[in-house]
Amino acid sequence: MNLTLFAMGSQGDVQPYLALGAGLQRAGHHVRVAVPENFVPLAAAAGLEAVALQGNVQALMDQPELRALLARGNMLAINRYTSAAARAAAPVWAQQGLQAAQGADLLVTGLGGLAHSVGEKLGLPVLEAPVVPLTPTRDFPAVLLPAGMSRLGGWANALSHRLVRHMMTQQGRPAVVRQTLGLPRRAPRTRRWPTPPTLYGVSPLVVPRPRDWPAHVHLTGYWFLPEAAWTPPTGLDAFLAAGPPPVSIGFGSMGLRDPAATTALVLGALAQTGQRAVLLSGWGGLASGELPSHVYAAPPLPHSWLFARVSAVVHHGGAGTTAAGLRAGVPSVLTPFFGDQPFWAGRVRALGVGPAPIPQRRLTPDLLAGALRQTQEGALRERAAALGQRLRAEDGVAEAVRHIEAYGRALGHR
Structure with a gap:
């Protein structure tokens, strides 16, 4: 045809x-x-x-x-x-x-x-x-x-x-x-x-x-594209190997009203939890400015590659990003903006593979830090891993x- x-x-x-x-x-x-x-x-x-x-x-x-x-x-x-x-x-x-x-x-x-x-x-x-x-x-x-x-x-x-x-x-x-x-x-x-x-x-x-x-x-x-050969940007492999798996944080295609303030918010949450992170710049310009050594600023890159190498993913709740996070088998923290994003955030919560979603307009360092801590809970991680295994078989x-x-x-x- x-x-x-x-x-x-x-x-x-x-x-x-x-x-x-x-x-x-x-x-x-x-x-x-x-x-x-x-x-x-x-x-x-x-x-x-x-x-x-x-x-x-x-x-x-x-x-x-x-x-x-x-x-x-x-x-x-x-x-x-x-x-x-x-x-x-x-x-x-x-x-x-x-x-x-x-x-x-x-x-x-x-x-x-x-x-x-x-x-x-x-x-x-x-x-x-x-x-x-x-x-x-x-x-x-x-x-x-x-x-x-x-x-x-x-x-x-x-x-x-x-x-x-x-x-x-x-x-x-x-x-x-x-x-x-x-x-x-x-x-x-x-x-x-x-x-x-x-x-x-x-x-x-x-x-x-x-x-x-x-x-x-x-x-x-x-519907996922087949895995293709891909070379990570300079320093990313070394950063991933230098410590425990980081969290991935990015808001995809969402335009951030104040990228610098959002970056500061994210860094404040990481300071509370002591976690390492890969910040995805996305379309909103996240991770602008100087960053501490435990945070890596990454350009757009394949979610399928990165999400398999992190301990949790924080994102806006777009349909494609949600699917990639669930398929990777790691906990997801969703911070929806609008549209279908609250729906996917609700599904992640109902499936028990992520904490309660945090609407973007209510996001604070304390709330994000609390959600990141929940992603380390054993039962939640086990459910996320089991769901990811089943999704990868589809x-x-x-x-x-x-x-x-x-x-x-x-x-x-x-």
Whole structure:
């Protein structure tokens, strides 16, 4: 088959689709990915043909206005800000998405409605494959809403999923895309193809499959790229060998409102616990300035390599980073900012592989030090190691490829 995968967002959002695309390509299919322009080199490194979608997510996250909104954790205000950026880019995305889908037999997409509009324009089926659970269920509220909503009960949980799906679809500005593509304002309700499976790049060991999901919805397991040869930066190997395993601390794609203050906070917590640490600079600029000898400042590097060499990981709770931390089999301390991050923080706590999460806006040296001490508890470490072993035995990419190939056969493709 010829497939085009649409992936938007930060690196943690995009990388699973590169893993899925690489798996499909290994299975003999031709794969093209449509990704934000700053991730085209990452796609090329995975051996995939890429079409750039206008926009640099890192540059957007670095805007002072958005940094301030992230610090407050106001999801509605964040959504308004990012929706304005999406509205401006939507006409160009429509044309670039059309280009990316040329010659495809099937479109595979995560969040957003771009692929659906492009598929309608070209007469192509679309298979949804997000990395966060979006199918309505009574078991838990939508992942982009406050976790406290679960106290309202099953009916509110199911309704919240529908509201969030509508919000996420609208964020991609489908009306602007449809107008650019010359489509009617509303998509037709008739279905031309068999019902596609909905695939979630999430492990059922982390999110148990809800009993009220339809049969065509599947949790395949996480989508990880194969391990590749990688050389650590100068001094990192020596630092790791110079003492007990350090903790890894970093906040990924989150723009920090005051990187120097956050670095000082982290150093204050480490001073209390006496632990060594690797600080990942991320997009927020953590670890700026002079650091003590028991702390190593690292540029972006593969989580799969680092997390296997540390005693615990502290991070923002993005879906990709959470998956990497759990797979490494070490305790996780989550400090969520917004979006789906509180959901993953709640799952880590419920699984007993990390202490209670600390929302970023409430993070203090004392709270972080307390959480770091908890990561050294024997029972917690044993649970984290056992879960990591089971996750490493999964092959989510192969499971997803199996479902996609089965649907391709139903469509008449080999």
